[in-house]
Amino acid sequence: MKSYEVNFDGLVGPTHNYGGLSYGNVASQSNSQQSSNPKEAALQGLAKMKALMEMGFQQGVLAPQERPDVAALRRLGFSGTDAQVIELAAKEAMPLLVASCSASSMWVANAATVSPSADTADGRVHFTAANLNCKYHRSIEHPTTSRVLGAMFANQQHFAHHAALPAVAQFGDEGAANHTRFCREYGEAGVEFFVFGRSAFDNRFPAPQKYPARQTLEASQAVARLHGLRDEGVVYAQQNPNVIDQGVFHNDVIAVGNGEVLFYHEDAFLDTDSMLAELQSKLAKVGGNFQSVCVPRSAVTVDDAVRSYLFNSQLLSRPDGSMLLIVPQECQANERVWAYLQSLTSSGGLIREVKVFDLKQSMQNGGGPACLRLRVALNETELAAVNPGVIMTPPLYGSLTAWVEKHYRDRLSETDLADPQLLLECRTALDELTQILKLGAVYPFQIN
Template sequence: MKSYEVNFDGLVGPTHNYGGLSYGNVASQSNSQQSSNPKEAALQGLAKMKALMDMGFQQGVLAPQERPDVAALRRLGFAGSDAQVIQRAAKEAMPLLVASCSASSMWVANAATVSPSADTADGRVHFTAANLNCKYHRSIEHPTTSRVLGAMFADQQHFAHHAALPAVAQFGDEGAANHTRFCRAYGEAGVEFFVFGRSAFDSRYPSPQKYPARQTLEASRAVARLHGLSEEGVVYAQQNPAVIDQGVFHNDVIAVGNGEVLFYHEDAFLDTDKMLAELSDKIAKVGGKFQPVCVPRSAVTVDDAVRSYLFNSQLLSRADGSMLLIVPEECRGNERVWNYLQGLTGSGGVIREVKVFDLKQSMQNGGGPACLRLRVALNETELAAVNPGVIMTAPLYESLTQWVERHYRDRMTENDLADPQLLLECRSALDELTQILKLGAVYPFQIN
């Protein structure tokens, strides 16, 4: 039976803005308060989805969230009509309104952790929505994320869904941004690689001193248990605290894996040699041959990696066994990074080609190509059980492009977030989107 890795890309929401809400994310903070362009951001993301589909890759779409989140503001004491809640929040607590308007759900690499059926005890694909507990504006996402994923992967014979972990610091979970999977083929048993920033209960693990470590070891272990993963099919590794303090807020800012390949920076992990040996041993036991590709700090510094998002790239398997690296335009703008990539693809190694995409709108908000997609390995039967409305096709691309053109603004500032009309525009857009994607009622305004 054939198997595929399907990339479900997040559709950038109508309130895309540069709120600078993510402490530890250098790009997000450095562009805080600048004017954004939601329409351009959504169209750039759709163009990437369409391009990958045209290259023959399986591509899907993950819907954005309702913003501003008026219900969240009500829980914080703002009362009255929806318009009054927004106006009062803008007057009394603008930072809370900005947080409630964040379009950060576009980073669907943080939406959930996914384990394919070949790895799980019950032979189903398992999803655990990330609690994203480290940041308030992200912690309010998982209830809607769970409903959207449930509408996309509804067949209980093939798919299992778990609620987010307890919303406390000890179980901080950032989803697939700190998780990858190695395998010989997507339909075969693999090794799931969980990267954590700190341990909540074991003081033997060092922590960063400046920026928060968002993923805990305890959260990673809990997800592995929920998904029914075997000890032989899991490797845990600690992110280097020093690189977290340099702006590497998730592992996918410093490493990316696919198939049998791990593409990583020399300074990405602690105890790197031990981790590589464990991965190599466990991958060999499931019939694979581990291929680590280390980028030396002498060629690309951590600062280069953070500024260019070299590692926040998509590493895709092609039919001939080679791999394609999808990078943002910022990689071409960094001389050291671009020189390294030219040498990499010319070396005869497994990564043979680099394709560049303009994702400036999302990059300025702190995320690149890998942040925008959630990877789901599916066999033919499971793919057929996915809601067909969310699988990218040429007609769907045209429908979504027209939908964006109708509903999105081309300029967004902090002051625009205080406009009650923005909520009505967002709800109107999302109500139409759920019909296009055949999701049913998944948003609070549709349910309540």
């Protein structure tokens, strides 16, 4: 039976703005308060989805969230009509309004952790929505995320869904941004690689000093238990706390893996040699041949990696066995990064080609190609059981492009977030989107 890695890209929401909400994310902080272009952001993301579809890769789409989140503001004490809640928040606590308007759910690498059926005890694909409790604006996402994923992967014979972990610091979970799976074939048993920034209960693990480590070892272990993963099919590794303090807030900013290959920076991990040996040993036991490509700090510094998002790229397997790297335009603009990529692809190694995409709107808020997609390994039967409305096709691309052109603004500043009309625009757009994607009622305004 054939199997595939399907990339489900996040559709950028109508309230895409530069609120500077993510401490530890250099791009998010440095572009704070600039005016954004939600329409351009959504169209850039859709263009990437279309391009991958046309290259022959399986591509899907994951819907954005309702914003501003008026219910979240009500839980914080604002009352009255929806318009009054927004007006009061803008007047009394603008940072809370900005947080409630965040379109950060576009980075669906943080939406959930996914384990394919070949790895799990019950032979189903397992999803655990990430609690994202390190940042308030992201911590409010998981209830809607769970409903959307449930509408996309509804067949209980093939799919299992778990609620987010307890929303406390000890179980900080950032989803697939800190999770990679290695395998010979997507439909075969593999090794799931969980990267954590700190341990909540074991002080033997060093912690960063400047920026928070968002993913805990304990959260990763809990997800592995929920998914029914075998001990011999899991490897845990600690992210280097020094690179977290340089702006590497998730592992997918310093490493990316696919198939049997890990592409990583020399400074990405602690105890790198023992980690690589464990990955090689465990993958070999299920018939795989683990390989790694290390980018030396002498060629690309951590600062280069953070500013270009070299590792926040998509590493994709092609039919001939070679790999394609999807990178943002910022990689081409960085002289050292581009020189390294040219030497990499001309060396005849594993990664043979690089394709560049303009994702400036996402990049300015701290998310590159890998942030925008959630990877789900599916066999033919499971792919057939996915809600067909979310699988990218030429007609769906046309419908979504027309939908964005119809509903999205081309400029959004912080002051615009106080406009109650923005909420009405967002709800109108999302109500139409659920019909396009055949999701049913997944948003609070549709349910309540």
